[in-house]
Every structure is written in C-alpha cells, then in structure tokens.
Amino acid sequence: MRADAERSRRRILDAACEVFLERGPDAPLDAVVRRAGVGPATLYRRFPDREALVRALVTDLLARLAAAAAEARGAEPDPYRALRRFVHAAADLRMGAAIVVLLERLVVDAELVAVRERAVTEVEGLLGAAREAGRVRADVGMGDLVLLCVRVSRPLPGALAALDADGELVHRHLDLALAGLAGADRPMGVPLGFDEVIAAAGRPGEPGVGE
Amino acid sequence: MRADAERSRRRILDAACEVFLERGPDAPLDAVVRRAGVGPATLYRRFPDREALVRALVTDLLARLAAAAAEARGAEPDPYRALRRFVHAAADLRMGAAIVVLLERLVVDAELVAVRERAVTEVEGLLGAAREAGRVRADVGMGDLVLLCVRVSRPLPGALAALDADGELVHRHLDLALAGLAGADRPMGVPLGFDEVIAAAGRPGEPGVGE
DNA sequence: GGTATGCGGAGAGAATTTCTCCGCTTGGTG
C-alpha cells in the first residue's frame, strides 16, 4: 500500500473515531470526510460502506486497547497502579468509540469476537489483580469499570469540548472518579472553577467544535 | 392556558431534553416531535424557532436545579449527604442538557443570568459546606463537580442506553464516582458484568434507542 | 351545548447526505 494511502486511511479512522463519539454511529460520513480533510472519494474508495468503516475502526481500537492493557500490566508492578495506567490509556484511545460503534448495527463475526475476547481478558486480568490486592471493592464488575470509563472519557458535549482541547481534563476527572471526591489518591492541582465552564459558552464556532 | 396545551408543552420539553442530550443542540426538531409523540404543528405553534425552545428548556431546568439544591440542603443535615443528594437529583433532572444547550447558540439575557446565578449560588453552598466539613477535597472546584456530573449522568451512547432504561445505573455510577473505586461509602449491590454490556449490543431498534 | 382554542396529518420547498465520474497529482521504480 502506498504511503499516502496509508496516511489517508489513518486520518479517516481518527476522524471517524471523533465524529462517531460526538454524534453517534449514524453521523453523516460527510462529517467524517470534512474532519479528516480528505475528498469524499477517498473515503468511499477505502471503505465501500458505513459498515466497512465501522468494522475497521472497531478492530483497530480493540487491538490497541488490548495492547495498552498488556503494556500497563508490564509497566506497573502494583496492580492498582496498573489498572489506573490502563484506564488513562483507554481514555487516550477513545475507548468509548469502540464501544459505541461496537454495539450498533455491526454483525459480529469471528475475527471481531477474537479481538474482543483478547481485550476483555486482558482488562479482566487487571481488574482481578487490583481487586485481589484489596485496592478495588468487590462489588464493582467489568461492566461498571468499562461503563465508568466510557462515561468519564467521552468528549464533553458541544462547546464544552473546548475545555478539554488538550486532553488534560479527562485525565483529571478520571482520577477523580477513581479516587472519589474525598480521596487523596494523588494531588489534583488547582480546582476548576465554574467561571471557566461558563466562559466556554461564549465562544461558539471554535475550530472543530460545532463543525 | 388549556390543560391539554400545558400537557403538550411538558411532553415537548421532556422530549427536547432527551434529544438534545443524545444528539447535541443541532438535533432536528423533527426528532423532538417524534419523541414527544405530537404533531409538528404543535411544536412550532408553541415555540416559533429553535432558540425559543432551547431558552424555555434551559430556564425550566435551571430553576428546577436550584430548587433541588435547596431541597437537598434542607433535607440532609450532613453536608456531604446533602451534596450527594443534590447530585443524584441533578442526574434525574438531566442537568447535562441544561449545560449543553445553555452553552450553545443562546443569547444569554438578564432573565437567564438571574436563574443561572441562583442555581450556581445554591450549588456552591452545598459544595462549600461539604468541603468545610472535610468530606470533599479542597482541590475540587465547582467546575469539576459540574463536569463530573455531566460526564457521569449523560445518557449512555446508542444501544447502551438500554442498560439504563430504568435510570438505576446512573445512580450507581454516580455513587461510584463520588466514593471512588476503592471507597466503601455505601454498598453497591451486585457488580455489573461485561456480558450484560455486550448483550445490550444485540438488540438494535429497541424502542427509543436508535431514534 | 356552544365556541374558541388546540391538535395532528399531509406535504411543499429547502437543505443535507450519499456516492460516482473524471481529470490532475504523486509516490514508487527502473
């Protein structure tokens, strides 16, 4: 495959990830095209229809997710720190997008099941270890962990997304959710005021926000 | 105002709240109409344009939010319990929707500022009291609280929304985020497995999901 | 029981979205 074709493919997948996360799995492919900065023909040549794009995106993300879990397990001896490391990595990978599109209008074939099982097994390992070490309560399951990650690490809606342009805020709130409002797991730095949130309101048309 | 007119108005506002939350502030009003189960004329008669609808929705929600905060303060002597009570009430009120639409394409007039200030003051009171009582860490601000609520209590994307059809799951995860994964603030009941999450995938076209 | 207010469906016109054809550009190769 030619180098520029590979580049286009990557840009389309990244754009699709953002767009599906923000606008749901029925978002117009047109929006993906605009976000990716390529011509429509480029998308339709590579991915004949919506399903092909979604399938490629999900497969790609799940594989990277499993890799991130394995990496976290290897890099952190402490089980809880390993889990936390993975959760942050999952946020960067937009785990939410994988789930969103995974669940909708996608015939789950053998390949998809395989890559999904691998990711699930890896993450279950992380969670189980942290639980056995007594760092995670017993009444929290895989579903809770995954959904909490999806909830916290989805991009903020609309203009609020500008608050997290650098992706720092999501990590802050991930730590907050992991530790709880009272926890002092690690210092959070300066609090986020409400004024900043309101200020994000006054700037519609920020690049990449309302499209 | 006639009784059926008031009823229609309420149904439209509730539907708009859900739809804007799920599909962003540019969601077609057509979708609101369908969700509300009324005719298009009914919506356009009551709300001449999108802005009128958004304005009415925001005003309504902010007022109810302020009332919920005051209620929580009165009902719970313990400051942390009061804060938690409010957060759960805010989730039921779909606080996220207020924020989403508040921030987008809406000229903030005096009335809106007033109702917003009242809500903010109330919530600041709750947060400040909990912080002074040592139940909330000092490096968490109003913005953090609000955004964490928005993040956790937004409806789950796509088909996952079916998991939370009864609205129980959001309260579970709210408590989880408040207490942290390790906290034993209060028992969480049976853990949510990953299989349930996957199972939610197999049922596209669930009423009210893809629409 | 009368009447004014309100309701929903049908549908016109506008806007958006999907997807293809085609001429130009670019990357890899000898």
Add this chain to the structure above:
DNA sequence: CACCAAGCGGAGAAATTCTCTCCGCATACC
C-alpha cells in the same frame, strides 16, 4: 530522471431528511 499505476479531490446527480405551514377535526372550558 522519467515513467505510469495508484491515489487524490472537486463537481454534481439522486435520494433522503428537515423545516415549517395550511386546514379539517377534536377537545377543553363556560
């Protein structure tokens, strides 16, 4: 360097979706 196949983006046709109005019928209040 020069060739050429692979790839790219824009213009645009066809289908779909969205906005908003007119009108005959139903329903709430007096």
